[in-house]
Amino acid sequence: MEIDLRLIEQAQAGDQKAFTQxxxxxxxxxxxxxxAFLHNESEAEDASQExxxxxxxxxxxxxxxxxxxxxxxxxITTVCLDRMKGKQLDLVPDSNIESVSTTxxxxxDRQIELREALGKxxxxxxxxxxxxxxxxxSYQEIATLLEIPLGTVKSRLHTARMHLRTILSD
Amino acid sequence: xxxxxxxxxxxxYLDGELDANKYRDIEVHLQCCPDCRxxxxxxxxxxxxxxxxxASIPIxxxxxxxxxxxxxxxxxxxxxxxxxxxxxxxxxxxPVLLIFSRTFSSVFHLVYAxxxxxWRSLMTLVTLFSPWVTVTMGIISLFLMVxxxxxxxxxxxxxxxxxxxx
Numbered sequence: 001m002e003i004d005l006r007l008i009e010q011a012q013a014g015d016q017k018a019f020t021q022x023x024x025x026x027x028x029x030x031x032x033x034x035x036a037f038l039h040n041e042s043e044a045e046d047a048s049q050e051x052x053x054x055x056x057x058x059x060x061x062x063x064x065x066x067x068x069x070x071x072x073x074x075x076i077t078t079v080c081l082d083r084m085k086g087k088q089l090d091l092v093p094d095s096n097i098e099s100v101s102t103t104x105x106x107x108x109d110r111q112i113e114l115r116e117a118l119g120k121x122x123x124x125x126x127x128x129x130x131x132x133x134x135x136x137x138s139y140q141e142i143a144t145l146l147e148i149p150l151g152t153v154k155s156r157l158h159t160a161r162m163h164l165r166t167i168l169s170d
Numbered sequence: 171x172x173x174x175x176x177x178x179x180x181x182x183y184l185d186g187e188l189d190a191n192k193y194r195d196i197e198v199h200l201q202c203c204p205d206c207r208x209x210x211x212x213x214x215x216x217x218x219x220x221x222x223x224x225a226s227i228p229i230x231x232x233x234x235x236x237x238x239x240x241x242x243x244x245x246x247x248x249x250x251x252x253x254x255x256x257x258x259x260x261x262x263x264x265p266v267l268l269i270f271s272r273t274f275s276s277v278f279h280l281v282y283a284x285x286x287x288x289w290r291s292l293m294t295l296v297t298l299f300s301p302w303v304t305v306t307m308g309i310i311s312l313f314l315m316v317x318x319x320x321x322x323x324x325x326x327x328x329x330x331x332x333x334x335x336x
Contacts, residue, residue, distance in 0.1 A: 019241075036224045045230060049237055052241065115226075118223070158181035161213050161216060165213065
């Protein structure tokens with residue numbers, strides 16, 4: 001995530017144009033992360049909306065603008081994990097992805113295949129893979145975020161990756 | 171080191187989460203075990219592919235429009251909240267301001283004087299009764315109040331409210 005410190009500063013000061021630009025810059029990352037967690041298009045859209053509302057409400061409270069990426073990442077993670085709690089989301093891949101698969105080059109097929117495989121993981125497995133491999137959280141940070149022991153993080157991440165490997169080799 | 175032990179630690183090995191000794195043990199095992207090496211290569215490739223796969227998720231065309239409309243609604247609600255708070259403050263502050271009005275101060279004084287006269291009359295009446303009568307009356311009225319509250323509570327709990335699900 002590249003950050004534009006001036007833009008964040010302006011958005012903090014209440015500049016609407018700067019905030020609009022911030023949304024345009026980060027909406028892709030936010031949506032993709034939400035989709036990776038939730039694996040449901042409309043849920044990911046709702047989550048993205050909620051994330052930007054939270055950012056809008058509290059960006060002025062951010063003391064260190066350099067911490068914006070970490071802060072945004074935390075907001076995304078919190079919103080998505082909250083939405084995942086107690087929810088059994090639709091695991092069927094969305095129509096958009098299927099339509100892309102028919103019209104895209106071969107090397108994209110593998111990415112779509114992987115995305116579908118991620119959707120076949122359990123919520124617990126998927127969240128840990130996304131947190132580590134995509135979000136870049138450390139084992140210890142994940143343990144704190146999910147309130148689970150460090151040993152569980154290690155074993156769950158390994159199980160999830162092995163499961164993903166099995167799904168892809170089938 | 172056995173294959174099973176190596177397999178269990180492969181993710182930690184790849185993520186650099188092992189101490190030097192365990193890391194070395196796994197390296198030694200991987201050099202002489204093609205099966206474990208194959209799994210390790212697969213897992214290493216998988217981590218990179220996961221990132222590429224998530225980075226290529228298509229974004230809905232109306233996403234930013236939805237986000238902007240939600241923010242606009244929020245701005246509208248905030249403006250409404252500010253108005254409501256101002257009105258409420260004005261409503262609560264108005265009695266204080268009324269004290270500074272001469273006419274209303276006279277009305278307040280009249281209410282206070284009437285209340286005070288009524289209170290003094292009541293006290294005079296009470297002193298006419300014996301202490302036992304006043305204490306008994308107090309206990310009876312307290313009992314009636316508690317009973318009344320209990321009856322109201324019983325009546326209210328009997329009402330069933332159907333939740334409306336949209």
